[in-house]
Amino acid sequence: MKTSFVSNLAVQSAMRLTISRGQSEIQKLQKEVVSGRYADIGISLGAQTSNSISLNRDVTRMKTILDSNALVTQRMSASQAALGMMADNAQNMLEAFISANGADDADRLAIARREVETALNGFTTAANTSSNGEYLFSGINTDVRPVDDYQAAGSAAKAAFDALFFGEFLFTQDDPAAADITVAEMDHFIVNVLEPAFNSGPDWNNSWSNASDTNISSRIQNNEVVESSTNANSSGMRNFALAAVIGMELLDLPIASDVRAAVNTHAIHYAGLAVTGIDNQRGNLGVSENRVAKANVSLQSQINIVNLHIGDIEGVDAYEASTRMTSLLAQVETSYTLTARIQQLNLTNYL
Amino acid sequence: MSLSSAINAAQSSLSNIATQTNNVSRNISNASNPDYNRRNAALATSLNGAQVVSIQRAQDQVLFRQSIAGIATSSAQDSLLRGVSDLKSIFGGNDYENSPATLIANMRDTLSTYAAKPGEATLAQTAVADATTLANGLREASASVQRVRLDADQEIGIQVNSLNDLLSRFEVANKGVYAGTQAGKDVSAELDERDGLLKQISSIIGVTPVTRSGNDVALYTASGTTLFETVARPVTFEPSAGFSASIQGNKVYVDGVPLAAGAGATTSAQGSLQALIQVRDEVAPVVQAQLDEIARALIVTFSEKDQSAIPVLPDEPGLFTWGGLTVPVGATVVPGIAATIAVNAALIPSQGGNPQLLRDGGINGAAYISNSTGASGYSAALDSYVLALDAPTGFDAAAGISVSDSITGFAADSIGWLELNRSEANSAAVSREALRYRTEEALSNKTGVSLDEEMSMLLELEQSYKASARLISAVDEMLQELMAAVR
Numbered sequence: 123m124k125t126s127f128v129s130n131l132a133v134q135s136a137m138r139l140t141i142s143r144g145q146s147e148i149q150k151l152q153k154e155v156v157s158g159r160y161a162d163i164g165i166s167l168g169a170q171t172s173n174s175i176s177l178n179r180d181v182t183r184m185k186t187i188l189d190s191n192a193l194v195t196q197r198m199s200a201s202q203a204a205l206g207m208m209a210d211n212a213q214n215m216l217e218a219f220i221s222a223n224g225a226d227d228a229d230r231l232a233i234a235r236r237e238v239e240t241a242l243n244g245f246t247t248a249a250n251t252s253s254n255g256e257y258l259f260s261g262i263n264t265d266v267r268p269v270d271d272y273q274a275a276g277s278a279a280k281a282a283f284d285a286l287f288f289g290e291f292l293f294t295q296d297d298p299a300a301a302d303i304t305v306a307e308m309d310h311f312i313v314n315v316l317e318p319a320f321n322s323g324p325d326w327n328n329s330w331s332n333a334s335d336t337n338i339s340s341r342i343q344n345n346e347v348v349e350s351s352t353n354a355n356s357s358g359m360r361n362f363a364l365a366a367v368i369g370m371e372l373l374d375l376p377i378a379s380d381v382r383a384a385v386n387t388h389a390i391h392y393a394g395l396a397v398t399g400i401d402n403q404r405g406n407l408g409v410s411e412n413r414v415a416k417a418n419v420s421l422q423s424q425i426n427i428v429n430l431h432i433g434d435i436e437g438v439d440a441y442e443a444s445t446r447m448t449s450l451l452a453q454v455e456t457s458y459t460l461t462a463r464i465q466q467l468n469l470t471n472y473l
Numbered sequence: 474m475s476l477s478s479a480i481n482a483a484q485s486s487l488s489n490i491a492t493q494t495n496n497v498s499r500n501i502s503n504a505s506n507p508d509y510n511r512r513n514a515a516l517a518t519s520l521n522g523a524q525v526v527s528i529q530r531a532q533d534q535v536l537f538r539q540s541i542a543g544i545a546t547s548s549a550q551d552s553l554l555r556g557v558s559d560l561k562s563i564f565g566g567n568d569y570e571n572s573p574a575t576l577i578a579n580m581r582d583t584l585s586t587y588a589a590k591p592g593e594a595t596l597a598q599t600a601v602a603d604a605t606t607l608a609n610g611l612r613e614a615s616a617s618v619q620r621v622r623l624d625a626d627q628e629i630g631i632q633v634n635s636l637n638d639l640l641s642r643f644e645v646a647n648k649g650v651y652a653g654t655q656a657g658k659d660v661s662a663e664l665d666e667r668d669g670l671l672k673q674i675s676s677i678i679g680v681t682p683v684t685r686s687g688n689d690v691a692l693y694t695a696s697g698t699t700l701f702e703t704v705a706r707p708v709t710f711e712p713s714a715g716f717s718a719s720i721q722g723n724k725v726y727v728d729g730v731p732l733a734a735g736a737g738a739t740t741s742a743q744g745s746l747q748a749l750i751q752v753r754d755e756v757a758p759v760v761q762a763q764l765d766e767i768a769r770a771l772i773v774t775f776s777e778k779d780q781s782a783i784p785v786l787p788d789e790p791g792l793f794t795w796g797g798l799t800v801p802v803g804a805t806v807v808p809g810i811a812a813t814i815a816v817n818a819a820l821i822p823s824q825g826g827n828p829q830l831l832r833d834g835g836i837n838g839a840a841y842i843s844n845s846t847g848a849s850g851y852s853a854a855l856d857s858y859v860l861a862l863d864a865p866t867g868f869d870a871a872a873g874i875s876v877s878d879s880i881t882g883f884a885a886d887s888i889g890w891l892e893l894n895r896s897e898a899n900s901a902a903v904s905r906e907a908l909r910y911r912t913e914e915a916l917s918n919k920t921g922v923s924l925d926e927e928m929s930m931l932l933e934l935e936q937s938y939k940a941s942a943r944l945i946s947a948v949d950e951m952l953q954e955l956m957a958a959v960r
Contacts, residue, residue: 129921168896172889186582190589262850
């Protein structure tokens with residue numbers, strides 16, 4: 123009969139099993155201590171893995187938006203700088219008109235005209251600013267130069283103005299007959315002919331601007347879209363061009379003093395509108411800039427919060443893991459010693 | 474009582490000791506044979522002292538049955554875990570680098586960067602390149618899922634062959650046991666072989682052995698089909714040459730009855746065959762259906778709509794297209810759509826396409842252009858794609874996850890579904906393996922050889938031998954004394 127309830131095979135395989143279990147556990151713990159996350163997230167989390175994946179994707183999504191927000195911010199600060207330049211030019215032009223007020227002598231008029239030309243030049247340069255490969259004031263037509271240079275040879279805008287003038291008075295600007303234009307006629311020309319050509323109707327888009335009325339909109343958060351650019355079709359820029367054209371084309375014509383005074387008044391009026399219009403644009407853009415800044419703060423804090431959650435879900439307490447590792451190592455070492463001693467524990471050795 | 478009977482008893486004792494020593498040495502030589510059951514030479518008193526009556530083989534039917542049941546469930550769980558792990562490895566390591574969830578998120582991120590700067594041609598190319606990576610990833614994942622099915626199918630074929638082989642060997646061993654038992658011979662060796670075969674058989678298919686008169690054994694599967702009775706019943710299977718989403722695997726027939734697949738992550742399968750069928754016919758097809766649903770949802774999301782004031786033309790595939798070249802209608806799985814999904818050639822520069830069409834629309838003709846002015850800063854369509862990837866849409870319940878979810882959410886849940894099964898299968902595998910080892914250990918302790926015991930037996934036999942020899946020489950001396958007195 124069998125008297126003992128242990129077989130050599132069982133003893134050996136039990137020892138082997140203990141050691142191999144211990145070794146695979148050590149391998150796992152080593153990974154966890156080093157990386158700070160579960161060695162096999164799927165095994166440890168099961169169905170919750172989808173949570174971990176979603177949260178990780180959310181973080182990369184928010185980081186991408188943060189990156190593209192940097193693009194948006196850069197576009198808007200470049201626009202702000204250009205608009206600042208335009209506002210300065212509008213202010214200079216306004217001052218030139220004010221200083222030319224009541225003046226009839228050719229020198230002062232010539233100085234005023236030169237200042238207006240400089241201002242328009244500065245305006246055109248600023249309006250055609252491009253940043254990062256995009257024209258800033260083209261709306262969504264970012265690959266098209268928004269404003270044509272009025273002072274360049276063969277300018278369509280200049281031709282359009284000449285046509286308007288000729289259509290109204292039936293002679294060209296430098297014709298001596300201009301002296302016969304009355305205040306009423308000039309008022310009529312400026313208010314009823316010239317202004318509509320700039321502020322409404324198709325003329326502006328035909329001769330001056332290639333910009334689109336639609337501004338670039340950018341998603342700055344998961345649920346927030348802002349307009350991140352402004353365009354050359356805004357009323358401030360139209361009025362700037364109108365005032366400049368009046369200053370360049372009408373102010374120093376051989377016209378009567380009272381007519382010139384009327385022209386100057388109109389020029390001051392439109393230059394004033396240009397200043398406020400451009401300032402409005404800067405304000406609107408500033409609101410968008412502020413929202414982007416706030417969105418960045420909120421994105422950053424969301425990223426921090428979600429990262430904390432990810433750490434909670436897939437993170438391993440490194441201290442706990444290394445403590446477990448230490449005790450496991452001791453256990454495996456004990457089991458090695460025991461294995462060796464049990465192997466020696468054989469009756470044959472004592473016979 | 475006479476001196477001659479004393480010498481007879483001593484003689485029979487010597488012969489007993491020879492048999493017992495032979496038995497001990499056989500036990501010792503088989504100490505590390507897992508299929509060997511310890512033998513014991515049983516003695517019985519007779520007229521001349523003791524006599525070896527029979528060789529007893531240590532056995533424990535209850536533990537043995539538990540042990541082979543443990544082998545069956547543990548091997549089934551192992552096979553399932555291996556299949557599920559193969560499926561998981563398709564999606565990459567701990568960060569699921571190759572999973573559709575990751576690839577979709579990458580594409581979404583480049584799309585949103587592109588939407589922030591729609592005029593930039595390189596961003597358009599990057600977005601299209603990421604979409605290509607995603608389409609390739611889906612196609613590869615789909616092919617890998619089918620490869621897992623094919624591997625399982627081939628493994629089934631191999632195991633069915635070895636099962637038939639084992640059954641025919643079992644038949645021989647069983648006949649040997651039966652004939653030996655009838656003839657009253659020692660059948661221990663045949664029993665050992667039969668038990669060993671039974672262990673191997675149950676790692677392939679779970680069996681219930683029923684012992685009948687004359688030590689004959691019949692084997693039945695868990696569902697009651699006869700696997701072996703007097704003769705081996707045929708197990709038949711026709712391996713498939715290849716798999717696709719719409720190809721079903723062939724069944725395994727045991728004695729003409731189809732073998733059912735295992736169910737659940739803690740599988741109900743007994744033996745690796747059922748678990749392999751489960752991987753081939755249950756688990757992998759669900760993963761395929763999920764991939765198909767992701768591919769279908771992508772094609773629908775990026776499809777182009779007729780932009781006319783009164784739309785008349787049907788929706789057409791946009792960024793993503795597939796073998797069917799139409800936009801699938803309704804939330805129903807289109808089998809195998811993930812195997813053919815591709816980025817529309819009209820967007821790929823190397824194939825003469827223009828990636829900027831992604832921003833403007835019009836891949837399928839002028840009626841589908843949404844950026845009517847051709848403005849380079851137009852981001853509405855791109856932004857709507859980015860949003861649509863995170864907006865809820867309908868999915869088929871057959872894919873085994875939610876029926877209304879965003880594409881990114883569905884793709885993440887698909888990983889979650891697989892990992893849920895893998896995690897459960899893993900913990901079941903650990904506990905079932907432990908159970909198997911415990912019962913095997915208990916069985917081995919009950920029926921295996923302990924060297925110490927054999928050695929102490931040997932000492933005892935040595936002493937008995939000495940005693941018997943001493944007895945013979947004592948009787949001899951006595952007889953000589955007697956003879957001398959008589960002489």
